[in-house]
Amino acid sequence: MSEATAKRRVRRSVTAAAKPEVGALAILGGAPLFQSPKSTSNLVRPDFERFLRYAEPLFAPGGAGGDAIVALMERRFAEFHRARHCIAFANGFWALVSAIKTLALPGRSELVMPSLTYRRMADVAAWAGLKPRFCEVDPRSLAAGPREMEACIGEETALLLAVHPIVNCCDAAGLTALARRRGLPILFDSVESVYEWVGEGKVGAFGDAECFSLHASKLINGFEGGYVTTGDAAVAARLAMARDLGRDAAGHTVYAVGINSRLSPIHAAMALAGLDALDDQVAHNRRIYESYRKALAGFAGIRLLAFDERHPTSFKNIVVELTRDWPLSRADTIAILNAEGVLARAYYHPALHRKHMAYPHVPAELPLTDALAERFILMPSGHFIEPVDVERIVALLGLLAADAEEIAARLAAKRAA
8 A cells, every 4th residue: 555545544533533634633733633541441330239238237326347248359359360369558658568478588688570550559568667679571572571571580589579561461370380480479469360260270379479459540440449368368368467557367466567458348348349240341351352442453563462262361451562663652642542531651661770879779771671761651441431532533543644744743832832
């Protein structure tokens, strides 16, 4: 297909999606494409009547029903993940901190973790009293695998923190085997892989423990909250004490690691309602993913990260890679999209080893991570996105590709003014 033919096709697509020409782009002073912004967060609202039914014990005589709601949530989520134990926390941050402090080998100072990950992950390590040592990731999975993590193991390694990427999963079985072979504990940050399976089983039952979030942006919305799954009864007992000021079931302080990070029963009730409707949500996510895949098929300059459909997946997040054929910078692309109400964002940028840290850490040079941190965009998805929105977003991308030279010139002139 010639360039001229491609541009005509793009412009027809843009017209069909009711998108005006370059001069009417919102970043150049026009009205935004979406009056209601399209987010990358899930933001699903579980059925309200179902939530009220789960919350009903809170209003029983004596007011002791809250503990029962949280206990039910822990049982249900343990069953869902095929894990023996689930311990609920006030949020994912304290779930991670408590799990790190519980699992880390005493007398050692370093936590091995990828740099291409959640923006606060190094802060989590610091809160837990460990120095992050950053490792590379596999360029295909965008996750740290056994080879990358083993390269960073040393005498000061207290814990391996493996992180599932936003799309698909890391090599959970391989990383667990590495930890066992090296005599190290391993914790999985699985907040983006709640529904997922890998070849060896369901996420939630690997390693020494796995952490999850119940934030509104995640697959299961509990307003806020988090939880940890584990197959080890002793680890579960220590985690339960850690979230309850270090106290045992009798109220005695027996564990030095502890804060008040108990999950509110209201959050547990909402999480249970969300769990009940999870299959419907996944079906919606799949429709959105298929819409992106169809719209971006053969699209020069943008590659959709495909989900591994050999195993169950939630299809929750949409990530695209800007290839060498894409004519605009990622920064300009995101700025244009954001102005139109398309709240796309850079994928894990900057990488953590490039951020200023006012706490101890191990400096690292990670050229592959540096390169990958410049190429990917997280696109709108979740409860408030419909296939027609995807068509309009991709038509907008088509306009950017077809008229990139004019757009770049106008942006430069605007900046110079």
